[in-house]
Amino acid sequence: xxxxxxxxxxxxxxxxxxxxxxxxxxxxxxxxxxxxxxxxxxxxxxxxxxxxxxxxxxxxxxxxxxxxxxxxxxxxxxxxxxxxxxxxxxxxxxxxxxxxxxxxxxxxxxxxxxxxxxxxx
Amino acid sequence: xxxxxxxxxxxxxxxxxxxxxxxxxxxxxxxxxxxxxxxxxxxxxxxxxxxxxxxxxxxxxxxxxxxxxxxxxxxxxxxxxxxxxxxxxxxxxxxxxxxxxxxxxxxx
Numbered sequence: 151x152x153x154x155x156x157x158x159x160x161x162x163x164x165x166x167x168x169x170x171x172x173x174x175x176x177x178x179x180x181x182x183x184x185x186x187x188x189x190x191x192x193x194x195x196x197x198x199x200x201x202x203x204x205x206x207x208x209x210x211x212x213x214x215x216x217x218x219x220x221x222x223x224x225x226x227x228x229x230x231x232x233x234x235x236x237x238x239x240x241x242x243x244x245x246x247x248x249x250x251x252x253x254x255x256x257x258x259x260x261x262x263x264x265x266x267x268x269x270x271x
Numbered sequence: 272x273x274x275x276x277x278x279x280x281x282x283x284x285x286x287x288x289x290x291x292x293x294x295x296x297x298x299x300x301x302x303x304x305x306x307x308x309x310x311x312x313x314x315x316x317x318x319x320x321x322x323x324x325x326x327x328x329x330x331x332x333x334x335x336x337x338x339x340x341x342x343x344x345x346x347x348x349x350x351x352x353x354x355x356x357x358x359x360x361x362x363x364x365x366x367x368x369x370x371x372x373x374x375x376x377x378x379x
Binding site: 185187194195196197200208210212213245247251253254255256257258259260262263264265 | 272301302304305306313314315316318319320325355357359360361363366367368369370371372373
């Protein structure tokens with residue numbers, strides 16, 4: 151069973167950057183697709199992007215204006231999500247999640263990290 | 272970009288049936304996943320591939336998808352079903368994942 155463990159809470163000032171980590175156990179990063187989703191207070195989930203070992207990386211460039219960077223360290227089985235030029239409306243809980251059963255289109259995200267709170271103020 | 276529209280709230284009495292709709296342009300041609308989220312918790316997948324259930328999800332949860340509306344149905348609603356519910360698709364045109372705005376289910 152895949153498990154995802156994320157890094158701790160972050161407090162940042164406007165204009166700064168943040169990097170959230172997601173350590174994978176129970177499988178290898180080279181075999182699973184990993185998605186990044188955020189949720190602002192009182193709002194619904196918002197997809198930022200994903201890494202797939204076959205299809206590569208996809209981010210919602212238009213919505214986030216190219217501010218999202220996804221990286222992977224296969225030696226430590228850890229994925230990273232970076233967000234630059236932070237604004238107050240980037241304050242949210244950031245989740246990593248995986249579709250362990252197959253493509254997210256068909257099987258959804260069935261394993262989630264515990265979430266990382268990023269506060270921009 | 273593709274938009275999924277959900278009613279902000281639905282209320283239902285215990286033991287009754289809740290139907291939560293997710294509207295989108297020709298959504299019947301896509302596959303829909305549904306998530307339940309309780310306060311302070313990460314989303315939990317309750318329906319995938321329109322109507323399939325993860326093994327740990329009760330049979331009371333079912334899904335359907337046709338035309339411009341996908342529906343999550345919860346039979347015999349229990350107090351523990353009170354939560355926010357979100358639909359989600361993958362938009363093949365843009366290669367982006369899209370979530371609906373969510374429906375808050377209140378059990379009276």
